[in-house]
């Protein structure tokens with residue numbers, strides 16, 4: 001076990017926060033046993049064939065598949081499979097590992113829709129042991145009565161964006177002419193990084209547990225923990241273990257019937273939404289395609305109810321190669337996304353609020369990422385409320401909570417952060433209203449509102465040492481104003497995080513725009529659970 005972060009020196013801590021220590025393929029087999037695997041898709045229908053690729057330097061290995069839940073259940077196990085070391089290209093994050101298929105697993109016709117862990121493991125006398133976890137979703141079977149069931153759309157595009165196995169993701173990497181840039185293109189044909197599938201319960205979250213002391217420079221307990229313990233730097237940014245799993249376990253304990261699909265399913269098969277009265281989205285849900293938005297918007301228009309307990313609805317992506325390749329140029333889009341030249345421009349992979357796209361996130365979910373962003377960590381309100389200040393406690397969503405005007409919802413479970421979605425607003429008579437009602441859905445009500453920021457700045461921020469810096473603040477300014485100078489940043493850097501509700505067509509949308517809402521469920525905050533039940537029960541009818 002590692003030394004406590006406090007015992008590490010400053011250079012170590014800087015590497016934990018600013019370095020790229022993603023797991024990279026090894027050019028030659030190491031002396032100790034190692035194993036990794038990946039599946040050929042993010043999700044399967046019952047009856048499909050899952051194709052598993054494994055790389056190990058052990059002579060034999062085992063594969064176990066577990067349906068995750070309150071009581072995890074093994075649905076497949078095989079031992080004593082022959083192992084093989086695979087050469088892995090340096091650009092595997094971008095183009096996939098290219099390992100041959102080691103094992104074909106029939107997805108059982110009786111496997112319920114849900115989240116499944118693939119555990120590959122190997123051990124050899126004198127060479128130690130290793131275990132890797134990958135993950136897939138089983139979609140619901142066609143047919144059947146779905147009206148009483150929740151359909152959870154897992155934020156798999158965000159998982160892909162943050163997965164740093166191979167060295168590159170949509171944040172850091174070894175791409176670009178100098179080999180030091182994030183990758184705008186990512187393959188799903190690579191292992192999930194450590195911590196995306198399961199985590200010890202004491203793994204720190206990004207939202208800070210304690211208020212930093214007087215005049216303290218920002219610290220990042222989750223990244224220090226990742227670096228000290230050999231986990232992905234992004235374990236707390238994305239993945240089943242940090243987000244969706246919390247909701248699925250809570251819903252199961254509460255007695256909700258729940259099915260799961262991936263975002264790629266939503267993109268490719270929008271008819272999977274048919275028959276569900278309520279679609280849920282949870283956690284860190286940052287990357288969507290145009291087609292996914294078409295699917296969810298049409299669902300609401302025809303009477304679907306959307307419960308989004310999630311934050312950071314930020315970037316448009318494109319999916320290619322039947323969903324195995326994800327494209328997002330982000331900050332580089334205007335300069336490098338080929339669609340900026342060739343069109344169609346509305347599919348350029350940048351912020352939804354960019355004028356080229358013309359489809360602000362608020363049109364679907366009531367809130368925009370660019371009017372929210374960071375809260376409760378780093379140099380962005382690290383001593384903030386950590387919950388949602390409530391402005392309209394009389395709304396049906398708060399029934400049975402006893403909340404009053406000015407109360408803070410979910411502070412003890414620290415549900416507010418680490419990224420939140422908001423709107424420009426004005427306060428009249430002590431109540432918040434959208435600053436420009438023409439830019440939000442008709443009938444949108446702001447129920448709760450906290451503060452966020454696009455930039456960290458203050459007396460204890462040392463440029464070049466803090467994690468967030470100015471890049472996001474300048475990018476948001478450029479999207480919202482066309483400029484990224486100091487005046488534009490000043491005009492756009494103060495955001496919000498909101499809970500909103502609005503009718504949409506024949507349906508409706510409830511949106512608590514924060515990544516860590518699910519911590520109110522896992523830590524059993526009575527009021528967060530009650531609000532969640534109020535929304536789900538109403539939407540399920």
Ligand SMILES: [Fe+2]
Nearest residue numbers: 284286312419
């Ligand atoms: Fe994010």
